[in-house]
Amino acid sequence: MADFKDELSPELIGRLAGDLAGASASFDRTAFEQLAGTGIGDLELKARIDWIARALAATMPTSPEEAGRVVRGALDSGGLTGWASMPVNAYVASAMLDRPDVALPLLAALTSRYTAEFAIRPFVEAHYEVTMDQLRAWTTDPDEHVRRLxxxxxxxxxxxxxxxxxxxxxxxxALALLEPLVNDESLYVRRSVANHLNDISKDHPDLVLVTARRWLRGSTQGDFVVRHGLRTLVKRGHPEALAVLGFDHHAPIEITDLACSPSTIPIEEATTVTFTLHATDATRAAIDYIVHYQGVRGPKAGKVFKLTARDLPAGQAVPFSRRHRFESLSVRTIHPGPHRIEVQVNGRVLGATEVHITAAETSQGPA
Incomplete structure (x- = not known):
């Protein structure tokens, strides 16, 4: 799979140069392409965005008003789409940081091309009151991309x-900014509100729980936002967060027949986790499993994986299974050794098993 950094390519630089040259006869396309393209192949994603932004700062008009007119002209012509907008956002956030009156409306115009969510943040830090006033006004903007911003x-x-x-x-x-957006007609916006609520829950869980209860009572769309916004607290087994969503942390549920098959696998292969749950009373259950990956210095803290939410009937055995592959990813390296797998129901770990991971199998050619 192609790396994201490869999107910021010489071809993109050429397209961006064409967009801006089409909006301004005085834009030095040749100088921009030379500055932006030289050495970019050695850089990672964010560094490439910043590199191209610096090339824009060196070749765009020095007047923020005139530079803004060039960017708007390129937008009006249908340019600056997708990844090409990202260096422009970064340029605006850097070169126009002292001119929020010019920059903020420009970011609102740019955000629908991809997103200006990174570029708006320096203005929150540098011009808090002005930026917050603008953000409050944007909560009723007709463009869902601006509201999501x-x-x-x-x-x-x-x-x-x-x-x-x-x-x-x-x-x-920040939470006050979300209040008008909870019932937004756009799922794109509501999903962002939920992700924002989830962020807040990592630092202020009590505030989030109070907000979640209020949104569930008085919001037409609060159910989705709250369910998605409490996901980190639910994964952590937070009893109050579970209760808000209708799960009883203390419900009498037992687990039997917990096993992994096969119980020994090489790296890159999968095992199937199976178990059976028995509830004394009819119970709504949030069912997760936790993998304690083996690290270089021993087992790591558990990684929670969602399995399902299920109504468990009273006194009946309900079987479950989930196939889990132990493959190395960019964010995780799989090491040989025992890997503990726990089953968590309504925030309580009910049982654990283990799968043994061996070194990846290698195919050998003919002798």
């Missing part, structure tokens, strides 16, 4: 971005 751009722990430390410390101002 309000939520996604202020997430305290947005992946691939630096943390917004002020919202990590105090999430109430």
């Amino acid at each position: 309000v939520s996604e751009g202020t997430r305290p722990r947005l992946p691939w971005a630096s943390q917004l430390s002020r919202f990590v410390a105090d999430s109430a101002p």
Whole structure:
């Protein structure tokens, strides 16, 4: 599979140069392409975005107003789409940081091309009141991409971005921005609200639980947002979060016949986890399994995998199974050795088993 960094290619630089040259006869396309393209092959994704942004800063008009007109002209002509918009966002966030009056409306125009969620964050830090006023106004913007920018751009722990430390410390101002978006007609926006709520739950679970209960009572779309927004607390087995979603942490449920088959597999292969649950009373159950991957220095903290939510009838045996592959990924290296697998139901670990991982099998050619 192609690496994301390869999207920021010489071909993209040429397309971006054409978009901007089409909007301004004075834009030095040749100089931009030379600056942006030289040495880019040695850089990773974010460094490539910043590199191209610096080339834009060196070749775009020095006046923020004039540069903004060039960007808008390229947008009006249908340009700056997809990955090509990302260096432009970064350029705006850097070169126009002192001019939020020009930059913020420009980011609103750019965000529908891909996303300006990373570029808005420096303005939250540098021009808090001005940016917050603009974000509040955007909550009613007719463009769903702009409304999503309000939520996604202020997430305290947005992946691939630096943390917004002020919202990590105090999430109430950001949470206030989400209130008008909980019932947004766009699932795209509501999913962002849920992801933002999940971010807040990592630092302020009590605040999130109070908010979740209120949204469930008074919101037309709160069910999805709350369910998705509490997922980290549910994976951690938080009793109150489970209760908000209708799961009884203390429900009498037993597990039998927990096993892995096969119980020994090489790296890159899969085992099937099977077990049976027995509930004394009819119970709604959130069922997860936890894998404690073997690390270089021993077992790691468990990684929770969602299995299902299921109504368990009283007094009946209900079987479950899940196939799990132990393959190395960019975020995880599989090491040989015992890997503990636990089954968690309504936040309680009911049982554990073990699968033994051996070194990956290698095929040998003819002697």
